[in-house]
Amino acid sequence: MCPHGPAPRSEPVSPVADSDVAHMARAVELGEGVRGTTAPNPWVGAVLVTADGTAFEGATEPPPGRHAEIVALDAARSAGADPAGATLFTTLEPCSHTGRTPPCVQAVIEARIARVVVGITDPDPRVSGRGQAVLIDGGIGVHEGLCAHDITASLGPYLHQRRTGRPWVVLKLAATLDGRIGAPDGTSQWITSLQARADAHALRARCDAVLVGAGTVRADNPSLTVRDAPGTDPRRFVLGTVPSGANIHPCTEVDGPLPEVLEALAAQGVVELLVEGGAHVAGEFHRLGLVDEYVVYLAPALMGGDDGLPLLAGAGAASIDQLWRGQVTGVSQMGPDLRVTLRPFTYREGPSPGTVAADGVAEHPAS
Numbered sequence: 001m002c003p004h005g006p007a008p009r010s011e012p013v014s015p016v017a018d019s020d021v022a023h024m025a026r027a028v029e030l031g032e033g034v035r036g037t038t039a040p041n042p043w044v045g046a047v048l049v050t051a052d053g054t055a056f057e058g059a060t061e062p063p064p065g066r067h068a069e070i071v072a073l074d075a076a077r078s079a080g081a082d083p084a085g086a087t088l089f090t091t092l093e094p095c096s097h098t099g100r101t102p103p104c105v106q107a108v109i110e111a112r113i114a115r116v117v118v119g120i121t122d123p124d125p126r127v128s129g130r131g132q133a134v135l136i137d138g139g140i141g142v143h144e145g146l147c148a149h150d151i152t153a154s155l156g157p158y159l160h161q162r163r164t165g166r167p168w169v170v171l172k173l174a175a176t177l178d179g180r181i182g183a184p185d186g187t188s189q190w191i192t193s194l195q196a197r198a199d200a201h202a203l204r205a206r207c208d209a210v211l212v213g214a215g216t217v218r219a220d221n222p223s224l225t226v227r228d229a230p231g232t233d234p235r236r237f238v239l240g241t242v243p244s245g246a247n248i249h250p251c252t253e254v255d256g257p258l259p260e261v262l263e264a265l266a267a268q269g270v271v272e273l274l275v276e277g278g279a280h281v282a283g284e285f286h287r288l289g290l291v292d293e294y295v296v297y298l299a300p301a302l303m304g305g306d307d308g309l310p311l312l313a314g315a316g317a318a319s320i321d322q323l324w325r326g327q328v329t330g331v332s333q334m335g336p337d338l339r340v341t342l343r344p345f346t347y348r349e350g351p352s353p354g355t356v357a358a359d360g361v362a363e364h365p366a367s
């Protein structure tokens with residue numbers, strides 16, 4: 001459950017009820033539950049608490065489906081409950097623009113909801129505070145910043161994609177403990193255990209798209225589907241030319257400078273991209289500083305020698321003072337293997353300047 005600390009802003013701060021925190025924590029869970037299914041939209045969760053204290057839940061549906069707030073509102077109405085006077089908890093600011101669906105703020109105002117508790121502001125330029133402004137103008141009390149830290153962590157890839165115009169890039173590789181991802185003869189299946197591979201499939205399901213180099217397609221003929229975990233297959237992209245007859249069809253071939261490739265993928269609605277190698281593609285993403293999160297599965301195996309494929313091919317650090325250093329964000333055991341996740345030091349888990357940075361509640365009374 002998200003803790004709540006002091007609000008960082010100068011607005012009057014409302015007391016945070018434990019029940020408010022519990023409702024928002026549940027909304028975060030609901031959003032996490034649909035992660036990987038909502039692109040290009042964020043995975044938002046919402047809880048509507050009617051005047052008699054009954055809670056109705058919602059989460060973003062796959063496009064062109066409903067946004068989380070509308071799912072919760074519809075759930076209340078289907079149960080015969082009146083949303084008038086209710087409190088809506090939503091992890092992300094409700095939208096104020098017409099996209100595939102009408103603006104959520106309009107539905108909230110028409111339902112005569114009394115109070116909206118928003119986790120964080122939506123950085124999408126089409127929203128960006130406008131949703132809250134419309135609600136306040138509509139006579140609704142808006143409270144912002146509850147569980148902001150947890151929500152920022154949960155929606156991190158979405159926030160990154162909207163702010164940078166590039167997907168959140170996760171680089172995933174499986175290696176021996178001496179850092180080899182393939183043998184000299186090009187074989188690499190399998191370095192890690194079934195358990196580690198099932199976890200990698202869950203990672204695939206969480207991402208909207210997966211990308212590999214043409215060298216990996218030539219060597220492994222992978223299908224890149226989600227088989228050993230629940231979830232749906234991501235879209236598949238290959239850097240370079242796909243040989244005819246490859247398992248990976250359907251897929252899209254992409255080429256060009258990697259920053260431009262990423263911008264093109266974001267424009268196609270990819271929020272979270274899983275790069276699965278091979279060594280040259282991984283090395284290039286790393287060298288260009290385009291990796292937001294590294295996930296390395298390490299098998300208790302040693303290849304030895306100097307002719308196996310390294311994790312990151314191409315030029316590396318020339319001197320020890322040029323080592324790339326990151327921050328370990330997780331270590332866990334998957335069967336006999338280790339899973340290590342790390343992020344660049346530049347990564348800051350928390351809202352960017354201009355958004356609420358802690359878990360207090362900044363209150364905006366209705367006008």
Ligand SMILES: NC(=O)c1ccc[n+]([C@@H]2O[C@H](COP(=O)([O-])OP(=O)(O)OC[C@H]3O[C@@H](n4cnc5c(N)ncnc54)[C@H](OP(=O)(O)O)[C@@H]3O)[C@@H](O)[C@H]2O)c1
Pocket residue numbers: 172173174175180181182183186187188189191212213214215216217219220239240241255256257258276277278279280281282284309313
């Ligand atoms: N253990 C693991 O986690 C893992 C994962 C994946 C692969 N692997 C192993 O890695 C090996 C394949 O790796 P690899 O290094 O030979 O090939 P790769 O990195 O998969 O692919 C390299 C190819 O990608 C294309 N490409 C297009 N733009 C590129 C760019 N900007 N940067 C880099 N490549 C670009 C080029 O294909 P064209 O030549 O067609 O232009 C290039 O030859 C295989 O042995 C495979 O089994 C292991």
